[in-house]
Amino acid sequence: MHTELSREHAAREAAQRGKAIIGSCVHCGFCLATCPTYQLLGNELDSPRGRIYLIKQLLEGAAVSPVTATHLDRCLTCRACETTCPSGVRYGELVDIGRQLVDERSPRTVRERLRRTLLGAALSRRSVFAAALRVGQLLRPLLPREHAERIPARVRAGRAPLSRHSRRMLILQGCVQPALAPNINAAAARVLARLGISLVNAPSETCCGALSYHLGGTERALAQARRNLVSWTRELDAGAEALLVSASGCGVMVKDYAVLFREDRQWAARAARVSAATRDLCEVLSVADIAAMTGRGARAAGRRVAWQSPCTLQHGQKLNDRVEPLLRAAGYALTYVPDAHLCCGSAGTYSILQRDLSVRLRNVKLATLQSGAPEVIATANIGCLQHLAPAAAVPVRHWIELIDEAST
Ligand code: SF4
Ligand code: SF4
Secondary structure (H helix, E strand, C coil): CCCCCCCCCCCCHHHHHHHHHHHCCCCCCHHHHHCHHHHHHCCHHHCHHHHHHHHHHHHCCCCCCHHHHHHHHCCCCCCHHHHHCCCCCCHHHHHHHHHHHHHHCCCCCHHHHHHHHHHHHHHCCHHHHHHHHHHHHHHHHHCCHHHHCCCCCCCCCCCCCCCCCCEEEEECCCCCHHHHCCHHHHHHHHHHHHCCEEEECCCCCCCCCHHHHHCCCHHHHHHHHHHHHHHHHHHHHCCCCCEEECCHHHHHHHHCHHHHCCCCCCCHHHHHHHHHHEEEHHHHHCCCCHHHHCHHHCCCCCCEEEECCCHHHHHHCCCCCCHHHHHHHCCCEECCCCCCCCCCCCCCCHHHHCHHHHHHHHHHHHHHHHHHCCCEEEECCHHHHHHHHHHCCCCEEEHHHHHHHHCC
């Protein structure tokens, strides 16, 4: 698809990139079949191809209309379309360019802009979020059911491993996960300790920037990323072998730092180094002898697990079919999950900003996950876990917690 950049956009690097990405789209429409919003709404403008066309119009100088903003906002950035696309269209990068254009010339109301700014600021500050969650948990018994179900009960981390190993890896703490599910990184530390690896935190690390970035707060996200680059580079210099990430939504963002800073002379090399050192937990465990660690599955004893592969893992990081063998090796029995490529509707702040669509997608996802009568649903992303858990008939856990529980 050819794009004639408007005079205003012709000199902009992001617009040039957008033009090149749009140029790789051949209109075939294969992506429509796997787009969750097109499947639900049946409107071409809620499909990848329709949104690409809207972004092309913006780059050619069209004004940002509320209609354009609505259809771009409804995109989950799940990137299922990228996995399907035979032409290799980098849709995720393109939609971020489109959203930045919308935000620069935004038809959004002052109230909506304020809401987005506050959301990005509150969710990406670990201490602010932890305090707000604690207040919500205390007030939970007094709230109406539909609000109470969105506030998870307090969870405690299990014991921390005592041993210290010479092999060290950094682990990203995240902004909401420590308060919502502290046992995830604690379980990762216990499992890695069994493999002779100690996990360490970088004290001055902040949010990975994904929340702000996908809310259109590009500058804020880049500032967070720069702070992390300084912090993590220091730890890598001190001997940490890798930066582990237990939330696939954060992992895909950190792996994209290299792309975000590639035109920035001051930060490009550091960003490339950190992105190259970033690993999802499943990448590190895939070389471990899980069967031996778990006593050939004696503890898991064939417990039935439905695996929910987050979009940020399977489409964003292209790490499909990596967790399932680990769970099987630990002795779990995986149930069949139809349409596993479809998004659960969580998608960062989507579950707050697009509540209706998000709940409809969650219902579809839970029906497929629970169709095989599992005893537990396993995931790899805190956002998906918190979105699915209140409506699920069985517990929803991070897969590393299941590996930890199965370990002897
Ligand atoms: S990212 Fe997901 S929701 Fe957005 S256009 Fe692609 S498939 Fe559809
Ligand atoms: S599958 Fe790829 S090339 Fe085909 S319409 Fe979708 S984005 Fe364009």
